[in-house]
Amino acid sequence: MTDPSFPQSRRDLFKMIGAAGGGAAMYQAMTTLGHAAETQFTGPPRLSGAPKGSSVVVLGAGLAGMLAAYELMQAGYKVTVLEYQDRPGGRNYTIRGGDKIVEVGGATQTCTFAPGNYVNPGPWRIPHHHRTLLHYCKAFGVELEPFIQMNHNAFVHRSKAFGGKPQRYRDVAVDFKGHVAELMGKALNAGSLDDKLTKEDKDKLLVAMREWGVLDKNMSYTSNLAVSGQRGYDKAPGGGVGGAPTPSQVNGLSDVLSSNVWTQMGFYFNYVMQTTMFQPKGGMDMIGKAFAKRLGKMIRYNAKVTEITQNETGVTAVWEDTKTGQKASTSAAWMVNTIPLPVLNQIPMQVGPKLQAAIKAVPFNGQLKIGIEMKRRFWEDDYSIYGGHSFTDQAIGLISYPNNNMFSDGPAVLLGAFANGAGAFQLTGMTPEQRIEAALAQGSVFHPAEYRKEFISGVSLAWSRVPWIMGCTSRWTEESRAAHYQNLCAIDGRIVLAGEHATYYGGWMEGSMLSALDAVERIHKKASAA
Amino acid sequence: MKARLVLGVGVLTLAAATGLRAQDGPGGGPTAVEVASEGREVYEQICQACHMADAKGGSGAGAAIPALAGNPRLADKDFGTTILLKGRGGMPWFSDILTPEQMAAVLTYVRSHFNDYKDPVTVADIERLAAL
Numbered sequence: 001m002t003d004p005s006f007p008q009s010r011r012d013l014f015k016m017i018g019a020a021g022g023g024a025a026m027y028q029a030m031t032t033l034g035h036a037a038e039t040q041f042t043g044p045p046r047l048s049g050a051p052k053g054s055s056v057v058v059l060g061a062g063l064a065g066m067l068a069a070y071e072l073m074q075a076g077y078k079v080t081v082l083e084y085q086d087r088p089g090g091r092n093y094t095i096r097g098g099d100k101i102v103e104v105g106g107a108t109q110t111c112t113f114a115p116g117n118y119v120n121p122g123p124w125r126i127p128h129h130h131r132t133l134l135h136y137c138k139a140f141g142v143e144l145e146p147f148i149q150m151n152h153n154a155f156v157h158r159s160k161a162f163g164g165k166p167q168r169y170r171d172v173a174v175d176f177k178g179h180v181a182e183l184m185g186k187a188l189n190a191g192s193l194d195d196k197l198t199k200e201d202k203d204k205l206l207v208a209m210r211e212w213g214v215l216d217k218n219m220s221y222t223s224n225l226a227v228s229g230q231r232g233y234d235k236a237p238g239g240g241v242g243g244a245p246t247p248s249q250v251n252g253l254s255d256v257l258s259s260n261v262w263t264q265m266g267f268y269f270n271y272v273m274q275t276t277m278f279q280p281k282g283g284m285d286m287i288g289k290a291f292a293k294r295l296g297k298m299i300r301y302n303a304k305v306t307e308i309t310q311n312e313t314g315v316t317a318v319w320e321d322t323k324t325g326q327k328a329s330t331s332a333a334w335m336v337n338t339i340p341l342p343v344l345n346q347i348p349m350q351v352g353p354k355l356q357a358a359i360k361a362v363p364f365n366g367q368l369k370i371g372i373e374m375k376r377r378f379w380e381d382d383y384s385i386y387g388g389h390s391f392t393d394q395a396i397g398l399i400s401y402p403n404n405n406m407f408s409d410g411p412a413v414l415l416g417a418f419a420n421g422a423g424a425f426q427l428t429g430m431t432p433e434q435r436i437e438a439a440l441a442q443g444s445v446f447h448p449a450e451y452r453k454e455f456i457s458g459v460s461l462a463w464s465r466v467p468w469i470m471g472c473t474s475r476w477t478e479e480s481r482a483a484h485y486q487n488l489c490a491i492d493g494r495i496v497l498a499g500e501h502a503t504y505y506g507g508w509m510e511g512s513m514l515s516a517l518d519a520v521e522r523i524h525k526k527a528s529a530a
Numbered sequence: 531m532k533a534r535l536v537l538g539v540g541v542l543t544l545a546a547a548t549g550l551r552a553q554d555g556p557g558g559g560p561t562a563v564e565v566a567s568e569g570r571e572v573y574e575q576i577c578q579a580c581h582m583a584d585a586k587g588g589s590g591a592g593a594a595i596p597a598l599a600g601n602p603r604l605a606d607k608d609f610g611t612t613i614l615l616k617g618r619g620g621m622p623w624f625s626d627i628l629t630p631e632q633m634a635a636v637l638t639y640v641r642s643h644f645n646d647y648k649d650p651v652t653v654a655d656i657e658r659l660a661a662l
Contacts, residue, residue: 392558508554
């Protein structure tokens with residue numbers, strides 16, 4: 001006979017802990033036992049029992065706003081979403097043929113990509129541990145496909161390395177590893193580290209260096225067939241009489257160091273950059289569209305919020321229809337406000353000085369992306385590059401190859417730039433035509449014979465000039481976190497902020513969604529207590 | 531005072547790099563993009579991304595990028611310097627992208643070319659405010 005109060009499995013145990021101590025206790029227990037710890041997501045909130053007749057107005061139909069609206073709707077609130085644009089998704093955005101882009105300042109582009117082609121100018125890759133986003137994708141039937149994050153056969157280019165000639169990532173990464181292992185071996189054998197290691201560990205480390213670095217019997221990193229087994233051959237192994245391979249020539253340490261390849265190697269070690277990664281089939285905005293479909297007419301598009309007021313019983317958003325100029329207002333018991341801070345800090349809003357100060361304390365970075373349509377997949381046909389990124393220290397930052405429809409004929413779209421910092425400012429300050437010219441000039445370094453020849457058209461999104469956000473990602477510092485983060489997140493009367501800026505996971509959709517879940521749980525608790 | 535400024539710039543650069551690492555980014559490490567030293571060129575390479583080539587800014591969703599042309603607040607020499615050093619609202623600080631020399635050059639250009647304030651902003655002005 002089994003004791004019903006004794007957990008039969010780990011799952012039962014978690015359920016018991018969850019029932020006794022709530023989600024946080026369960027999460028902590030799971031972490032202790034070696035699960036989770038990959039996101040703060042512990043499952044959808046399953047809110048219920050909204051106070052009768054209670055209402056919420058949500059500002060912004062990006063992922064944070066729509067997730068908040070969806071969960072509050074499930075709980076029984078009457079929800080209205082006000083959105084400035086004529087589409088849902090916010091930064092969850094895909095540009096396709098026929099789409100028009102109008103910038104602050106008036107520059108206008110119309111994308112001319114072939115049907116089925118697109119560029120994701122905002123988020124474009126989803127880590128496997130972003131459980132909130134993946135949960136809702138699965139629940140809403142958003143089909144995901146692999147995003148090719150790491151490609152050893154793509155290029156690394158640095159203007160002052162290898163005479164400006166791009167190198168295959170595989171070659172320089174293997175060479176870097178080999179040279180470092182050789183030097184480590186020399187230091188160990190010279191006894192330089194004897195005071196840091198036991199004899200036993202020193203011996204193990206020497207074996208590790210030899211195997212990891214593919215060093216020869218003299219503990220040297222040299223050109224040979226074993227090394228070519230990692231970095232590729234001069235003449236690849238074949239069949240029949242001419243089947244014998246010949247080794248490739250390793251690069252010298254000095255050249256390898258000048259390539260800075262450790263930055264890419266380190267990049268792939270980042271938790272958010274590790275494989276497996278995903279993208280929605282057909283474009284990132286499939287996620288925003290899936291949410292919008294479930295919210296239906298709750299979303300009021302083309303609504304420009306101009307003022308926000310509140311009192312003890314409710315909150316009001318004053319807005320204007322950008323198509324008709326008609327003025328209106330929407331009142332509710334509560335507000336979830338996801339308007340990006342660069343815009344929100346200029347909208348009059350009746351909140352306390354601490355929240356006001358927090359809203360003004362967070363500037364935004366202004367990344368820029370460019371999509372370039374090419375007549376054919378020369379990177380696949382001529383270079384054996386299937387997805388992944390070629391990195392450069394030029395303003396464009398990288399070019400990235402499409403992850404879908406591999407081996408197909410006809411036009412395909414490359415990501416021709418993902419610029420940040422000074423490079424993003426330089427490209428943003430140009431006209432759309434100048435940006436494409438710069439992207440072609442810089443991207444040609446990787447594919448000189450094909451890049452201009454196969455070019456059809458390009459489209460750029462300069463986030464600093466996007467009218468509804470005027471930036472891309474929030475920029476916190478340790479100082480501003482300490483002074484303002486809690487104030488930004490705290491409920492002010494009837495208003496709570498949510499979105500990418502109200503999270504420690506800035507620049508990721510997961511962060512926006514975690515922020516929204518936290519906000520609706522707190523609002524629901526407060527509404528239920530009222 | 532100079533040493534303090536240099537230290538301040540270094541710390542901010544580190545903070546910015548750390549901040550960016552958590553967010554999505556191209557992953558190629560720092561770019562070799564160099565900003566020019568001359569005031570007009572700094573304006574074209576950095577400032578006009580948001581403030582536009584004519585320095586008239588622009589409007590968006592219930593918010594605007596302020597005009598620098600004909601802006602009476604720039605009469606105060608320190609007004610622009612403080613913003614370049616500390617940021618303001620949606621605009622980030624530029625102490626990790628521009629040197630004090632470049633800040634002085636571009637502020638002098640914006641104040642004299644797009645406005646009529648002829649007295650130059652100097653490196654000493656930048657350092658004085660950075661040391662506060």
